[in-house]
Each structure stands twice: as C-alpha cells, then as structure tokens.
Amino acid sequence: xxVAQILGGVAGAALVYAVYRDSxxxxxxxxxxxxxxGDGSIGIFVTxxxxxFGDYWGPFLTEVVGTAFLLLFVFAVVDLMNLPPKANLAxxxxxxxxxAIGNSFGANSGYAINPARDxxxxxxxxxxxxxxxxxxxxxxxxxxxxxxxVGALVGAFTYRxxxx
Numbered sequence: 001x002x003v004a005q006i007l008g009g010v011a012g013a014a015l016v017y018a019v020y021r022d023s024x025x026x027x028x029x030x031x032x033x034x035x036x037x038g039d040g041s042i043g044i045f046v047t048x049x050x051x052x053f054g055d056y057w058g059p060f061l062t063e064v065v066g067t068a069f070l071l072l073f074v075f076a077v078v079d080l081m082n083l084p085p086k087a088n089l090a091x092x093x094x095x096x097x098x099x100a101i102g103n104s105f106g107a108n109s110g111y112a113i114n115p116a117r118d119x120x121x122x123x124x125x126x127x128x129x130x131x132x133x134x135x136x137x138x139x140x141x142x143x144x145x146x147x148x149x150v151g152a153l154v155g156a157f158t159y160r161x162x163x164x
Contacts, residue, residue, distance in 0.1 A: 007120065009118075009121050010124045013120065025130070025131060025132075028041055042137060045121040046136070046144075047144050062105050062109045063113065065151065066109075066148075066151065070151075071155025075155070077090045112147070112148060114148055115144060119145055122141055
C-alpha cells in the first residue's frame with residue numbers, strides 16, 4: 001500500500017511535468033528564481049518550509065499536528081458508533097477535513113500530511129530531465145515523511161485514548 005502511494009505520487013508528478021513541461025523549462029531557463037525568491041520549480045512538485053523559519057522545528061510540528069488532526073477526523077468519521085443510517089458521507093467529510101487542515105496548517109510546511117504526498121513527487125523531481133533545475137532539497141525531505149508518521153501515531157493513540 002505504501003509503495004503504491006509513493007508510485008502514485010511519482011506518476012502524478014510525472015504527469016504534471018508532462019502537461020507543464022514547456023512552462024517549467026522556460027521558468028528554469030530564466031534562472032529558476034520566482035518573484036518571491038523561491039527556489040525554482042521544485043515547489044510545483046514538493047512541499048517545503050515557508051522560508052521565514054531559521055530551523056525546521058515549525059514545519060515539523062505543523063506536519064505532526066496536521067496529521068494528528070487528520071487521523072482524529074478519519075477515525076471519528078469511520079467509527080461505526082458515529083455513522084448515520086444509510087449515509088456514506090465519509091469521503092466528503094474527510095475531504096473537507098483535508099481542506100480545513102490545509103487552510104489552517106498549510107503555511108508552515110505545505111501540509112504533506114502523508115509521506116507519499118511528498119516523497120513520490122520528490123523522487124520524480126530528482127529523476128525528471130528538467131534542464132537547469134536545482135536540487136531536490138533532500139535535507140528537508142525527512143520532515144514531510146517523519147512528521148506525518150509521528151502525527152499519525154499521535155492522532156490514532158489520542159482517538160483510542162479518548163473515544164475507544
């Protein structure tokens with residue numbers, strides 16, 4: 001399941017590159033410096049720190065808390081004690097939860113809240129033949145992997161402790 005998710009992230013990033021290849025190549029040919037001072041086209045593919053942090057503590061904590069909230073929502077929605085009769089709104093409610101988490105916690109780290117959301121596209125960025133691209137920022141890559149794993153454990157244990 002994990003491998004399938006990561007491969008899905010690679011495939012999605014490759015598809016984005018295929019669709020926007022000319023725009024990405026043009027951007028990178030202009031030295032890959034965005035108006036906001038960003039680092040090239042990597043931001044199309046992966047998450048990253050907001051840029052105003054001196055360290056990675058803020059983005060890491062954001063990934064932990066955001067993923068913990070996601071797991072709390074998911075467990076609450078799929079808990080048989082909470083299901084209304086003959087209604088299958090779980091995908092809609094979980095989608096709204098992801099939207100809410102993104103709007104409230106997205107600024108610090110880009111809210112991966114799933115290791116495959118960042119790792120697959122980061123691998124694709126490293127492998128794709130983007131002329132003039134910068135690095136794939138592997139120094140930051142552990143945050144959207146470890147943060148969501150820790151957050152998932154926190155969310156699951158919190159739900160179990162409080163509601164199971």
